[in-house]
Amino acid sequence: MSFIRHLIVIVGPTAVGKTALGIKLARHFCTEIISADSRQFYREMQIGTATPSAGELLQAKHYFIQNKSATDYYNASMFEFDALEMMDKLFKNQNIILMVGGSTLYVDAVCNGIDDLPAIDMELREKLMKQYREEGLEFLRHKLKVLDPDHYQKVDLRNPNRMLKAIEVSLITGKPYSSMLTATSKERNFNIIKLGINRERPELFSRINQRVDQMIADGLVDEVKSLMSIRESNALKTVGYREIFEYLDGSISLSLAIEKIKTNTRRYAKRQLTWFSRDKGMPWFHPENTDQIVDYIQSKL
């Protein structure tokens, strides 16, 4: 056992059992949890995001849960800053901190860092969005080709969000977006022990289905109903909320909405797994295999 600081990072697809494992590990290592979940920040969205219960939150201290409003603007870079600041504080009292979460980009922001870019300008985004809606992808392609020809060569020219981001940054800074990307990981003053947890696909899917049914039983429809007035906010572009909005609009039945939530959650889980699979050296465990997981972590301390 050394005196090096360690960040134990637990990633895995949605509904795999990260919360329960995180609590066990936090208790085992006598530490606290940085949550890296881009939807559990929002205090208005608890049922649909499977936020840890009050009882669970008592068993281990969690940070970055219910600390934002769904109308707040927040992003991975801001999370990188906030999480590092929090960890600095926590490392004063302990050498091990846990980070648990399935938000791929947010985890990446803390582990590897993301490049410094200017804050977004909402007015500019709205203006570009409007033109995109009126003129289509060609508008974005043309704009990007002029502002950042290098990025134009690399970016997916069918993905509006990607192009929009590059255009925004280029316009705000007056420099091509791609010139600001360093493609290097930032140095961290702690060691990172990262591991993935997963289950067999049928097992994972059945947990997803059960969890969605439980959300409905717990009152998801009412939760979503109460958020009707802020449905346009980015936080609510989320599986479980969009589908219920459709139901509340009367455009689909409740049972279809439930089916769609299940399907979209399965797809989300797959996207997470695809992202995590890029991490070639990362070991994978079954979330109930706690002893094996603890042994692995011990061996890395």
Place this chain on the structure above:
RNA sequence: GGUACCAUAGCUCAGUCGGUAGAGCAACGGACUGAAAAUCCGUGUGUCCCCGGUUCGAUUCCUGGUGGUACCA
């Protein structure tokens, strides 16, 4: 019990005037540095219910099963 219709992908179904088949959804695979539970891209995965018959060749036509649906009893 009788009559009619149906049986093709995980599901709902199309189709082949006889040359081993294709849509939607689901599923599967992938990309991704400030919207990331977002955004975007790619891929048919098949004893054409079973046993025979006709045929160079049957998922397709015919006999007989089996299962289902509807109607009549």
